[in-house]
Amino acid sequence: MKPSHFNSCIYVQSETRNYSKIDSGSARTFKGDAPEDFVTCSCHFKITILLDPRRINHTESSTMTLFHFGNCFSLAYFPYFITYKCSGLSEYNAFWRCVQAGATYLFVQLCKMLFLATFFPTWEGAAGVYDFVGEFMKATVDLADLLGLHLVMSRNAGKGEYKIMVAAMGWATAELIMSRCIPLWVGARGIEFDWKYIQMSFDSNISLVHYIAMAAVVWMFTRYDLPKSFRLPVTILLGLCVYKGFLMELFVHVFLLGSWTALLVKAVLTGAISLCSLFLFVTLVHSN
Amino acid sequence: MFEEASEVLENMLKWSFPLSLVLFLVLVCPLRAEAAHEFSVYRMQQYDLQGQTYGSRNAILNTEARTVEAEVLSRRCVMMRLADFSYEKYQKALQQSAGAVVIILPQNMSTMPQDIVQQFMELEPELVATETIVPVYFALEDEELLSIYTQTQISSSSQGSSSAAEVLLHTATANGFQMVTSGAQSKAVSDWAITSLEGRLSGAGGEDLPTIVLVAHYDSFGVAPWLSYGADSNGSGVAILLELARLFSRLYSYKRTHAGYNLLFFLSGGGKFNYQGTKRWLEDNLDHTDSSLLQDNVAFVLCLDTLGNSDNLYLHVSKPPKEGSPQHVLLKELETVVAHQHPDLKFSMVHKKINLADDTLAWEHERFGIRRLPAFTLSHLESHRSPARHSIMDMRPHVDLTKLRRNTKVIAETLARVIYNLTEKVIAIPPKHTQVQEDQLASLVDWLTAQPRAAQLLDKDSSIVNTLEYYLNHYLKDVKRHLVRADKRDPEFVFYDQLKQTMNAYRVKPAIFDLLLAFCIAAYLGVLYLAIQNFGLLYSFLRRVTAPRVKQH
Numbered sequence: 001m002k003p004s005h006f007n008s009c010i011y012v013q014s015e016t017r018n019y020s021k022i023d024s025g026s027a028r029t030f031k032g033d034a035p036e037d038f039v040t041c042s043c044h045f046k047i048t049i050l051l052d053p054r055r056i057n058h059t060e061s062s063t064m065t066l067f068h069f070g071n072c073f074s075l076a077y078f079p080y081f082i083t084y085k086c087s088g089l090s091e092y093n094a095f096w097r098c099v100q101a102g103a104t105y106l107f108v109q110l111c112k113m114l115f116l117a118t119f120f121p122t123w124e125g126a127a128g129v130y131d132f133v134g135e136f137m138k139a140t141v142d143l144a145d146l147l148g149l150h151l152v153m154s155r156n157a158g159k160g161e162y163k164i165m166v167a168a169m170g171w172a173t174a175e176l177i178m179s180r181c182i183p184l185w186v187g188a189r190g191i192e193f194d195w196k197y198i199q200m201s202f203d204s205n206i207s208l209v210h211y212i213a214m215a216a217v218v219w220m221f222t223r224y225d226l227p228k229s230f231r232l233p234v235t236i237l238l239g240l241c242v243y244k245g246f247l248m249e250l251f252v253h254v255f256l257l258g259s260w261t262a263l264l265v266k267a268v269l270t271g272a273i274s275l276c277s278l279f280l281f282v283t284l285v286h287s288n
Numbered sequence: 289m290f291e292e293a294s295e296v297l298e299n300m301l302k303w304s305f306p307l308s309l310v311l312f313l314v315l316v317c318p319l320r321a322e323a324a325h326e327f328s329v330y331r332m333q334q335y336d337l338q339g340q341t342y343g344s345r346n347a348i349l350n351t352e353a354r355t356v357e358a359e360v361l362s363r364r365c366v367m368m369r370l371a372d373f374s375y376e377k378y379q380k381a382l383q384q385s386a387g388a389v390v391i392i393l394p395q396n397m398s399t400m401p402q403d404i405v406q407q408f409m410e411l412e413p414e415l416v417a418t419e420t421i422v423p424v425y426f427a428l429e430d431e432e433l434l435s436i437y438t439q440t441q442i443s444s445s446s447q448g449s450s451s452a453a454e455v456l457l458h459t460a461t462a463n464g465f466q467m468v469t470s471g472a473q474s475k476a477v478s479d480w481a482i483t484s485l486e487g488r489l490s491g492a493g494g495e496d497l498p499t500i501v502l503v504a505h506y507d508s509f510g511v512a513p514w515l516s517y518g519a520d521s522n523g524s525g526v527a528i529l530l531e532l533a534r535l536f537s538r539l540y541s542y543k544r545t546h547a548g549y550n551l552l553f554f555l556s557g558g559g560k561f562n563y564q565g566t567k568r569w570l571e572d573n574l575d576h577t578d579s580s581l582l583q584d585n586v587a588f589v590l591c592l593d594t595l596g597n598s599d600n601l602y603l604h605v606s607k608p609p610k611e612g613s614p615q616h617v618l619l620k621e622l623e624t625v626v627a628h629q630h631p632d633l634k635f636s637m638v639h640k641k642i643n644l645a646d647d648t649l650a651w652e653h654e655r656f657g658i659r660r661l662p663a664f665t666l667s668h669l670e671s672h673r674s675p676a677r678h679s680i681m682d683m684r685p686h687v688d689l690t691k692l693r694r695n696t697k698v699i700a701e702t703l704a705r706v707i708y709n710l711t712e713k714v715i716a717i718p719p720k721h722t723q724v725q726e727d728q729l730a731s732l733v734d735w736l737t738a739q740p741r742a743a744q745l746l747d748k749d750s751s752i753v754n755t756l757e758y759y760l761n762h763y764l765k766d767v768k769r770h771l772v773r774a775d776k777r778d779p780e781f782v783f784y785d786q787l788k789q790t791m792n793a794y795r796v797k798p799a800i801f802d803l804l805l806a807f808c809i810a811a812y813l814g815v816l817y818l819a820i821q822n823f824g825l826l827y828s829f830l831r832r833v834t835a836p837r838v839k840q841h
Contacts, residue, residue, distance in 0.1 A: 067802045075809045079816055086820045093291065095298040191466055191794040192324060198805070205816075282830040 505559020
């Protein structure tokens with residue numbers, strides 16, 4: 001019998017069809033003339049698994065789907081955690097300020113939804129034809145995001161970097177919890193495997209960078225000492241930030257991109273925007 | 289004070305939140321996600337007849353899919369296509385205690401070559417006779433199911449013979465499928481009532497008229513009840529019986545053509561399960577009632593079974609009719625009509641003694657023969673063991689309408705000559721009736737084959753029974769229903785449920801894939817951590833780049 005061990009209570013099916021309950025204990029290594037190799041890794045789950053995937057039965061596969069959820073969740077959440085720690089925000093006790101920024105995010109989303117529902121009823125247009133004008137108008141409503149970020153930053157006193165980071169972290173974490181945790185919880189835990197959950201987690205990483213860049217651009221836009229030559233690039237970047245979603249949908253629709261290609265294009269676009277904004281930010285801050 | 293509390297809370301949340309969330313998740317059982325594909329599957333027969341069990345005993349399954357080429361089949365769902373089906377492969381799957389067997393049938397059976405169809409028809413009785421605990425399902429093929437099958441086939445046949453690197457690459461790209469049915473375990477249906485219908489046309493002139501009984505069983509049989517359409521067997525018999533009812537009710541409505549014979553029409557249920565309907569009807573009429581048409585003067589009983597095709601016609605008897613008896617008259621008239629009006633038809637009598645030691649009776653007339661009523665069965669099949677009587681392949685294309693019409697004409701002519709006592713070479717039924725006959729037959733056969741008519745699916749409220757009753761009511765008098773319920777203590781027949789299920793095919797990845805993914809994600813996160821730690825480098829680089837420009841201003 002080749003056992004598999006888990007920290008939680010899982011039933012293992014043996015060859016004689018007896019079910020034995022494995023309690024949480026130390027991982028046993030199976031000695032003897034077993035032809036397969038064992039992989040033992042100490043992580044939260046303390047799993048001992050055979051390399052032969054045919055031996056895994058249904059009970060184990062249900063824990064595997066929880067493992068998959070763990071994978072996606074850590075992929076989504078860890079960059080936020082790392083950014084929070086490494087940007088030095090924890091030294092400034094910025095936790096509650098980030099929570100306030102998150103609350104502002106919720107409020108702004110609510111207002112946007114109400115506005116969209118009131119003024120943009122579902123079009124009776126032909127199905128399949130991508131409604132460019134309608135989607136463009138809807139994307140314009142995302143200008144409220146900029147207002148929200150400005151509101152958050154204006155209420156926080158401190159250096160420019162501090163304000164930007166607090167606003168961006170709170171905003172992006174609120175978006176992570178609201179729009180990604182629930183689909184991951186419901187979908188990634190199921191038996192059915194789909195690549196879209198990994199893509200969703202990558203997308204949350206890209207969103208983090210995007211919101212940091214957006215906050216920086218908003219901050220720069222509202223500076224009173226912004227040089228004239230910077231006005232135009234900052235405005236262009238601002239416009240790109242707001243309409244990035246619309247541009248992405250346009251690309252996907254026109255070029256019929258696959259899901260991984262679209263993700264790549266989105267990452268490249270966000271990277272370009274953030275590099276430009278970082279460049280402008282550095283120039284602005286250190287030109288004095 | 290508030291700040292200290294908030295700091296403590298913050299630390300608590302930061303560290304325990306992911307851990308507690310993960311532990312919480314582990315203890316909660318998973319939800320069902322949307323399936324890659326959802327399709328209807330039809331289970332193999334499961335029934336007990338006279339104490340003996342037949343068919344597949346189990347209904348639920350939740351196993352990974354494999355095809356026959358895979359080495360390990362135990363506790364897996366084995367998928368087979370009809371084109372590749374063979375009895376040896378089926379036996380191999382059963383012997384290795386497979387979790388389930390799913391046989392994929394094409395949507396349109398006529399695309400299959402005849403020899404495969406014929407081979408499957410011959411295998412069907414063996415499949416049903418093998419009692420097994422493995423659930424056996426039939427599914428109709430569509431594009432997605434075919435793609436699932438081909439993907440499973442590729443992964444099954446490549447399992448044995450690849451190196452570790454190929455296996456790793458394979459697990460990252462390929463899909464496994466988990467087949468799950470949603471229903472419960474099958475259990476016996478209690479108190480199932482098999483319905484039979486009778487109706488009569490009374491003869492002209494007084495009491496003690498001889499009675500002719502016309503019988504056809506209306507249910508069908510096949511390896512899967514939901515797929516048994518029974519076009520030829522016995523949809524053709526039912527169609528002919530209903531046509532004869534219409535015809536003779538018209539003739540009996542005129543005083544001139546009102547003959548001196550009572551005509552009793554009987555549509556029996558449970559015919560494929562050893563003629564349960566007929567058996568109980570006979571018991572009730574002969575043992576339990578005082579006066580019944582069956583007790584008095586019965587000229588003969590004519591059972592119609594499978595008459596929709598071919599140029600042969602057989603009259604099956606259990607003992608050859610004696611000279612001068614009404615049965616002999618019928619035989620002679622049949623020969624006359626065939627010889628003079630339909631020379632392309634080959635008619636003969638087949639004599640087979642009733643063998644009570646057999647598990648089931650051969651033809652329906654044997655039920656009557658046991659009760660000493662003179663009976664025949666008319667069929668185009670020579671042997672009762674012919675696979676065409678118990679097959680799911682017996683669908684509408686198996687009935688040839690011209691041959692059905694010709695057989696109807698033969699039977700109608702013969703009966704007319706018997707009841708009107710005609711001896712000359714006269715055509716009893718004038719041709720102007722025949723056009724309506726053809727349309728009627730076509731619509732009857734189309735209606736009968738539009739839905740499956742297995743006995744387990746037709747309870748007393750089913751639309752087929754109601755429609756038959758309505759039709760008989762239109763032409764016959766004294767239409768009555770007759771119910772058969774199995775005896776409680778020693779049931780002659782037991783039916784089981786869960787015959788139609790919805791199966792979901794979930795795309796799954798093997799466990800090794802999750803580990804691989806975890807490694808990749810850990811590597812990605814490590815790189816990200818390093819990048820964020822060294823973000824200052826990028827910052828100072830940009831600062832140095834912008835600094836000379838400032839100096840130029």
